[in-house]
Amino acid sequence: MARSTTITVEVDDVSYTDDVEPRLLLVQYLRERLGKTGTLIGCDTTNCGACTVHLDGTSVKSCTMFAVQADGRRVTTIEGLARDGKLTPLQRAFHECHALQCGFCTPGMIMQSASLLQENPHPSEQEIREGLEGNLCRCTGYQNIVAAVQAAADGTTTSDSATENGASETAGVA
């Protein structure tokens, strides 16, 4: 059992094979080895949710998982959501509802909101708040974040073509 292990991980639809130390955290692997800096490190103590990614489709905190645990599995980051330059309805909703101030929590908020909507496509406001319990916004911007998730669930965001400019702006922030 050497102190370096070879892993193969699919990240945002691309397969990567790398030698990693077992102690390398998934979030460090994503940011420092793959350059996926859209996923942020906030508290680094499993509280804030800024590092949230999807592992085989469900949300996890990538600061609280070793990269070796993702061997053979599929990881989706905030950078893997948009398709052909078009934001998902959830991403558009965050833009249109102005669901961010400084933007630091936004990638984690969107990844957790996406997981929440997969498990519960039509959540109540209370269910949205509880579903985002593991994500902290220190700008105190929860009101618009909840509104954005509700808008995405209700399908009330504008169409792709109407927000192409906005799309690229939001992607830049995230």
Place this chain on the structure above:
Amino acid sequence: MIPSAFDYAAPETLAEALSLLGSAGDDVKLLAGGQSLIPVMKLRLADPSMVIDLGRIAELSGVRDDGDALLIGAMTPHHQVATDPLVAAHVPLLAKAAATVADPQVRHRGTFGGALVHADPAGDLPAPALAAGATFIIAGPGGERRVAAADFFQGYFSTAVGDGEILTHVRVPKYTGWGAHYEKFTRVAQQWSIVAVAAMVRVEGNSIAEARIGLTNMASTPLRATAVEEALAGSPLTLEAITAASAHAAEGSDPASDLNGDAAYRKHLAAVLTKRALVAAAGL
């Protein structure tokens, strides 16, 4: 924060894991969901020289019907326990408690067995497991042994699982005709329980036939609220009877004092929360 270096193995069978564990020496840690272990490794409060990851052992995960009981694999994530139809049908207390653990991301990774073996006094699974009369199935070099919940929790972060052993499954009897509720008291989101109460009640007509009550964070281990259970057996199904019985909730407890509240406050909470849990479980 970066943990100390360690050797890593991810066996695919229980037999392989036991064999690795047997030859790894004293300085080894088993990794389940890692939602408690990885944070303490990052703080270097734990720095094992070897980590054995149980995450690839399929036989340790999942919920299955075992006649008059459910068999819950130790590596079953909290989210699965909280949403599994068998658990909801037969031991809803466990589903309700699992749904209160930490936050959704942690519930996707953290495991039922990992949390039980971690045995944090403020953890949300030990008291429900105790109240439900769970049996812990532990594998070791000499084979398998079974430990009752009352003997499993031995102190702060301490259980009957010994060196060289792995908790594989938890067997929980089916409860038909019982109401259940887990009443958790916290002050902020994703907080550990300051105090929580796990209650199951079987109602017959207008009276309470039986109650089973577990207390979270009222001692170094989960406790049964025996005095309340005895007071309720055969009592009328009324708010007055439940209130009177709940006043005994803290008897025999030994809660800690900390920044969230002193021991006297926790004893007060135990009575209040026991009443709330019983009212909800009985559907009053």
